[in-house]
Amino acid sequence: MTTNYRHALASGTAISRRSLMAGASLAVPLVAAGAAGVSWAKPKPSPTPLATVSLGPSKYAHPGMVHTLADVEATSLHVADSAQPWLGGWNRLVANGRSNSGWQPDPLETVIRGGDGQNYAQLFPDVHAAYQNALRWRISGEAAHGAAAVRILNAWSGMLKTVTGNADRYLAAGIYGYQFANAAELVRDHPDFELERFRGMLLNIFHPMNEDFLTNHNGAVITNYWANWDLCNMASILAIGVFADRDDLVDRAVTYFQSGAGNGSLPNAVPFVYEDEGLAQWQESGRDQGHTIMGIGLMGAFCEMAWNQGIDCYGHDNNRFLKAAEYVAKYNLGNDVPFTPYTWQSGPKATTAPHVGWQTQTVPGAGSRAQPRPVWDQILGHYSGRKGLNTPWVSQIAATLRPDSGGGYYGTTSGGYDALGFGTLMQYPAQTGRRVSRLQSFNVPDRYVRHSGSTVRLDPTTSPVKDSQFRIVPGLASQADGRISFESVDMPGYFLRHWNYQFSLVQNDGSAVFKADATFLPVIGLAHSRLTSFRSHNFPDRYIRHENYGLVLDLMASDLDRADATYRMVD
Template identity: 35%
Template sequence: MKTVVRYLINASALLFCFQTSTAQQFVHPGLLQGREDLARIKNGVAMRIEPIFTGYNQLKDNRQSQFDYKMQGPMEMVGRNPTVGQGVYDADANAAYQNAIMWTITADQRYAEKAKQIVDAWASKLKSITGRDAVLMAGLGPFKMVNAAEILRYTNSNWAPVKIKQAEKHFKEVIYPVIKDFALFANGNWDSAALKTMMAIAVFCNDRPMFERAIVYYQYGEGNGSLPNYIINEEGQCQESGRDQSHTQLGIAHLADCAEIAWQQGLNLYGILNDRLLRGFEYTAKYNLGENVPYLPAMDRTGKYLHAQIATEGRGKLRAVYEEVFNHYVHRANKTATFTQKAAEKVRPEPQGTPGADHIGFGTLLYSRSLQTIDPYAKVKPCTPSGLTAMPENRSIQLTWVPVRGAIFYQVKRAVNRKGKFKIISSRVINAQFKDKNVASGRKYVYTVSAVNNKGKSRDAYPAAVTAGLPAGWSVTDLDPKSKKGQARSLDSGFTVEGTGMGFTGNEEQATYIHHKLVPYQTLAVHYQPQLTSQFTGFGISFRQSAKEKGIGVNLLIYPEVLQQLEAPKWVVTCTARLHPGDSLTQAGATLNVKEPVVSFNRMTGGCWLKLVQEQNQVNSFYSADGKDWQLIGTVARNLSLTEAGIIVFSGLEAVSTTVKFDQVRLE
């Protein structure tokens, strides 16, 4: 028997909303600056409109904005912690982006040639990004490189097609692999840096699945860098507010860049969760302007970072990140942003976004605009909705998608199973969400959504399929009834499990257990898909006599043996058994240390396989990094009358759950 259930499909084809002769997947240029923005900036400089013109002088006079800038690279390898060429890459990334902007303002081809020279050189030579902080290295400077490339590609800079293809290949094969699984093990600014660069690469490379993955992660990602996990409450407190103010400003600025890219693509990430992004900026700006804000100590998603009070380190040192958000909420959305505005005015004109390539900067030039009373997208047929997700709840399915600019309402369609015909189940949904209460447990449904305004209806979003509840035969049990309740949701061929509890120690069992009936001579194999959230997480598989606490069973588990260094535990695989109800667990076989590529820098960043095989009167347990070469971990040679097979997940912490994905679950 093979479990094949889909929980969430990242969806929707993004089309150029304005009518063109051929449909396009993305709006171009469509990262931090669209065509209208570049025209507005160019006109503002030509007409000496303030504060744009003063902002232009900040850019023009910067040493990395010169067409005679001396390129410092390229290099074959760059890295962070240990540092290898970090400053070299970041300086050249700054220069590439800044020269690209200068090209659009001045029409001086020499700026375009400099920007192309830098992008081409690094795209042809850089082969790897290394170090313990590689994700951060790949999430910062490369964001500027991709923005430069996007501008050059779509502003008649005479960039050779072969060089454009080289840049696409470089971004997808050198940069993207480093950031593809985000940074769930770290503070949120890492996660959000990876997120914005992923969005940028997706747009430049016209890669819709990559873009959809990023859009969904921005809203629902398990790590510290998704919007609700970084700006943790309605007051605007941030995950790093208790760490220091520099990193807090870094994190919210990354999220703002994501929202701006989405805006250029016809999507309103700025407005989700009741303008949560603005609340984070207001809270941070208010505190850094010297005023008091409420603070609630809160454990982060990794389980490593708990700050008793808001940080004073870096307080008052405003970064060049406020103009983008101030101008959106006040001049586009016509809302109040009192402290964000004060911060923007205090920094104005925004300089380069130092240190290194942390921020774009120059926001006074790039984002200053007058009040926009009508969104241009209200005058054209809406874009296709993006980020359609379908989440099973108790006897219902909750649909959400990113609000579409200019949409008046949405139409929701549903089909039963993939071969069924779509039928409209709601024709005038006002908000970008819908709860389908007319569902049957265990049945698969497929949904799509379209946006409607006075100019017409968009194309249907890419379908999202989901099973209401778990597939037939599967159940979820908390092995310790006193633990916080865990849950599981179906994936295509596996599950996402949110688990709780301290794990398996002695005769104690605290974990979330998702299980199915086991018959003799069966095999259970699962593939862990990186990455997990709580860095104290344990997970694995089990054959048990029942779902009762402290019952007879065999377990194959991966978990961290926490050393003195909290950031560097040793990850191990063990097989344990309980031969009689209530007995302590005994180990079967040796402990295996998990090594690269599954573990890197003491983090579980790679996927791996676990397998239990029941044959005759014994159970054998196996581990594999690739699903091909299997290593025997232990054998339990007893007839234990095992009748259940399942997945075990525990967070290793009292107050924090963990999220673990198993993209393949095979019970055969």
């Protein structure tokens, strides 16, 4: 094992996460719609390609937040074919008043949320009007909606100077920061969009407030603020990082998700796990259900944005977030759930003033139980659609809202705008199907796992050729803890399988031995915490690694071994 790349790694050559990101250029909307937005023609390319705006080569996939280009293309095809439930979701979007292409923005220099003179109700309808028009433009190709979204976003980036108010200003900075970025991501290639100016607004107004909250928590003790406060600011930092191509912001947000001190990090937002029941208690469950479901929606949006950049937060800590979503869904469907008393400290830090005291919740909060919020189909789309996992309670609650809508449909106050919505339209599970991925090497990033006949090797490719594509299916031997198997897209029924610690592509013979040899547990990357390693189901001390570009099942004895066993799953 003396190839040059291993010597480079041994000598300390740094390989950044961005070097592994596959950039994707934006495409024009796929389908031309009728004037009313309901009568559809069959898919055809837009006759006039849109000019693109570029800040230079991007290592991030664009659009790559809650929606990707693949999402938009799949939705366009479903709606064009009048397929349900996507057509129902599209009709919800068309009927929503904020998606009207005649929407006129009403920007402010100073947005105030909380305290005297608050005026933020002037902001959130515009944010959602921009998002909904951008979505209609992307799906249908109707130029008027693209123009409307750009008109709204340009007006705000040309006017806004400050977001202020009482402590609630941090909610405004978080919620509207991440939503603004998602709307802008959909039109970033529009020739009339002031991309640089909008980027400056996000980086200079929203991001500093997001970071200030996660760092200082408004001068309060760390447990004072509910999970939602952290989560919206985490989502804003992540979204701004992707939009602005800022590695440091993306890394900051994902690291906080994994281990941050505040209540928005996964261990603190989901403090108690009931493993035998497949459930986990949400941090705000003893408070009320409106805020609890809001938190589920914010974490779902965060995980989706990370996923679309190749970072699996959904699966972190053995799918801990799925267990929390199941818990919240089960309770809001009218069922009993276990509850562990939750105690927290509130008030300012002791260095500034004595804290208020300690409080304890002993039962789930019944307030706003079963409140409709459009967050569930997105979560279902990942865990059931992509991963093939069992989601009994999320499946049931998602069905009660389907097809869901978006901002403005669920109430006129800010709570009705906390989620972008339209999960049925964009992320219903049958659309996503099983995840198809390529396995990109961490330490030889120009090479992917490929097969030629039964031979499996790490070989270079610059395009997503079929022999490098694998359908990620539930583990043939076990689905426990999210175990998976790799089925060839090019040769259905053939799977990656180890034999005598060597890998080949072999047809499934249905035997228990084959199933065990072809089943693996995805874990946090052994050489990079944002990537993935794969542990053998039947030899749990061994991992998939490459050696001289061949694939082997091996023990991990060194840093080089761990680097060889780390991969990025490229959708």
